[in-house]
Amino acid sequence: MxxxxxxxxxxxxxxxxxxxxxxxxxxxxxxxxxxxxxxxxxxxxxxxxxxxxxxxxxxxxxTRERVLDIEPQEAITRDNVSLIADAVLYWQIFDLKKAYYAIDDIENALKNLVLTRLRTEVGQMELEQTFSARKEINQAMLAELDDVTDAWGVKVTRVEVLDIMPVQTVLESMEQERAAEIKKRASILEAEGAAEYMNRISQALRSQANSKEVLQFYLAQRFVDANYRLGESPNSKILFMDPKAMSEALGELMGTETDVPNGSNGSNGNK
Structure with missing residues (x-):
């Protein structure tokens, strides 16, 4: 061959x-x-x-740094408010042998670890704290993750909580509570304004010689105006009110001076 x-x-x-x-x-x-x-x-x-x-x-x-996006997940605060939170994780492999042999699915393991730590951190805070404590949450999660992932040959370089938002039902409840608070404040301001207005009228009338007659005229005018507006309302009611009783009530605010003309000392004129 x-x-x-x-x-x-x-x-x-x-x-x-x-x-x-x-x-x-x-x-x-x-x-x-x-x-x-x-x-x-x-x-x-x-x-x-x-x-x-x-x-x-x-x-x-x-072995370059990679980004792992954590989908929005539900967490519950210490005061039992449901939140939706998401995060992003920056990580890299520093020991490929550990990353391959020590853990089966490294990305899935990291994702579950982040979710667990995120829920734990949120669960230690009340709702109002979570809005301003994002930096503290990031730092606490980074320290915990770095300790655990070292055995996997992985280095977590940074973790960022992107958004913390109450669930829709909680948002609606918060909006209703805020609207009720605004309405309550408006009612208080309106009541305070009315009291101040009546006080100024009282002070102005005290300086008038014919204060009682002016007061009666003013209240009668207001009484007629109020009844006119009630009559225009689709849910109008018939209202009976004694203007004299109203004038006497305001007269108590003014004091007995409303019955005494200016320059009088309250006597019958005898010296």
Whole structure:
């Protein structure tokens, strides 16, 4: 048999094995090699050689920082208010061997860990605290996550709570409470304004010689105006009111001076 015929397949096999044994790892990545089913070594960026059919690359991952978005989740505050909170996690692998062999699904594990810590932090606060304590929540979560993920070969570089928002039913309740508070304040201000208005009228009338007559005229006018407006209302009612009783009531605010003309000392004029 021709030697060339024998050596040609052997040469092709050697060349093929040499080509197949060369593995290029891109910058920013690492790879793990197993030999006969056991961890053998880690491949760094650049050209690496492995033994065909004996060695196998089981994983190649980036060691650059990555972002993991945490979908909005429900949490309950210490005062039993339901909130919706979401966050974003920045992380990177510093030990690929641990990240591959110590945990099955690293991203899912990180996501569940963030959700657990987020609910725990929110549950320690009351509703009003959560609106201003976002920085404290971030710092507390980062410290907890960093401790746990170290065993996974992962470094959590930053965690940010993006939004904390009460659920729709809580928002509606808060709006109703705010509207009731505004209405209550308006009623108080209106009552205070009316009292101040009556007090000024009383002070002005005290300086008039015919204060009682002016008061009676004013109250009668107001009485007629009020009845006119009641008559225009679709839910109008008939209202009977004694203007004299109204004038006497306001006269008590003014004091007995309303019955005494200016310049009089209250006597019958006898000296």
């Amino acid at each position: 021709d030697p060339i015929t024998i050596l040609a397949p052997l040469a092709l096999l050697i060349i093929g094995s040499a080509v197949g044994s060369g593995k290029i790892i891109n910058e920013g990545n690492q790879a793990l090699v197993e030999r006969l089913g056991q961890f053998h070594r880690k491949l760094e960026p650049g050209l690496n050689f492995i033994i065909p059919f004996v060695d196998s690359i089981v994983v190649e991952e980036t």
